[in-house]
Amino acid sequence: MTDHPRIPLAGVIGSPIAHSRSPALHNYWLRRYGIAGHYIPMDIAQGDLREALQMLPKMGFVGLNVTIPHKETMLGLADIVTDRAALIGAANTLIFRKDGKVHADNTDGSGFIANLRQHAPDWQPQAAPGVVFGAGGAARAVVAALIEVGVPEIYITNRTRARAEAIRADFGAKIRVVEWVQAGAVLEDAGLVVNTTALGMVGKPPLNIPLDSLNPGALVNDLVYTPLRTEFLDNAAAMGCATVDGLGMLLHQAAPGFERWFGHRPDVDEATRQAVLGA
Numbered sequence: 107m108t109d110h111p112r113i114p115l116a117g118v119i120g121s122p123i124a125h126s127r128s129p130a131l132h133n134y135w136l137r138r139y140g141i142a143g144h145y146i147p148m149d150i151a152q153g154d155l156r157e158a159l160q161m162l163p164k165m166g167f168v169g170l171n172v173t174i175p176h177k178e179t180m181l182g183l184a185d186i187v188t189d190r191a192a193l194i195g196a197a198n199t200l201i202f203r204k205d206g207k208v209h210a211d212n213t214d215g216s217g218f219i220a221n222l223r224q225h226a227p228d229w230q231p232q233a234a235p236g237v238v239f240g241a242g243g244a245a246r247a248v249v250a251a252l253i254e255v256g257v258p259e260i261y262i263t264n265r266t267r268a269r270a271e272a273i274r275a276d277f278g279a280k281i282r283v284v285e286w287v288q289a290g291a292v293l294e295d296a297g298l299v300v301n302t303t304a305l306g307m308v309g310k311p312p313l314n315i316p317l318d319s320l321n322p323g324a325l326v327n328d329l330v331y332t333p334l335r336t337e338f339l340d341n342a343a344a345m346g347c348a349t350v351d352g353l354g355m356l357l358h359q360a361a362p363g364f365e366r367w368f369g370h371r372p373d374v375d376e377a378t379r380q381a382v383l384g385a
């Protein structure tokens with residue numbers, strides 16, 4: 107260890123990592139608040155993670171974001187795992203503590219809710235059921251967050267039914283599993299509909315669930331943010347639904363890590379969105 111103050115470093119680890127928007131976001135915030143620090147994308151192979159977690163704090167790193175495919179593995183490598191990260195089964199934010207311990211958290215769920223609150227302040231979570239398409243890591247974060255804010259019932263549907271069943275087993279009685287081919291049938295009473303699948307992303311097929319019975323009073327959200335306006339959001343908007351894109355979740359999930367590493371709670375506002383979109 108050195109005895110003089112160091113410029114704090116943070117970064118995002120994944121593989122591949124070149125597509126990540128996190129460096130543009132964090133480096134924008136560092137510039138905006140005049141903070142001396144750096145945020146670096148790092149492509150690290152699975153087999154090198156343990157060594158990286160030992161070395162990076164010695165090199166001045168104060169924490170990391172974690173993305174695909176390391177989010178699940180991180181739970182087994184961290185010294186302290188928050189309850190919500192354990193329940194979700196994945197970590198996206200690491201803090202390298204001064205005592206040498208690695209603290210792992212998952213801020214995807216709180217970022218998801220903060221995005222909805224910011225862009226759809228009239229949404230009342232307790233008023234009607236939620237419908238979640240997909241049952242991967244992002245779906246688990248979304249389901250945990252929906253239960254926390256009091257959504258009374260959550261219908262979940264996934265191409266691979268077993269993953270949806272696993273979510274029901276982990277999250278309990280509020281979860282109802284629906285066959286993928288019958289997904290359109292539960293939209294009538296929905297207060298919120300969320301796409302957590304990768305469908306609709308650039309390079310993937312669109313999400314083709316029929317929206318004919320979609321409640322026009324439902325709030326519709328897509329976690330996909332490349333493109334920003336997915337076909338799914340456009341179709342829901344054409345039915346009269348309020349829609350929220352997925353970029354805000356990315357911005358909000360990043361804020362707690364930035365605050366812990368660099369000591370300043372960043373604003374998530376239009377200027378932040380534009381900085382990331384323009385990068």
Ligand code: NAP
Nearest residue numbers: 240241242243244245265266269302303304329352355356
């Ligand atoms: P994941 O764990 O790999 O899960 C992928 C999900 O997409 C699964 O439900 C999978 O179904 C489904 N899927 C993939 N290809 C499909 C296809 N051809 N047909 C039907 N279903 C398909 O990934 P994840 O971490 O949950 O991420 C999912 C999406 O959310 C990604 O697009 C990611 O970029 C986005 N995301 C956004 C944010 C944000 O901040 N906005 C945060 C996290 C994730 P199966 O189980 O049947 O394979």
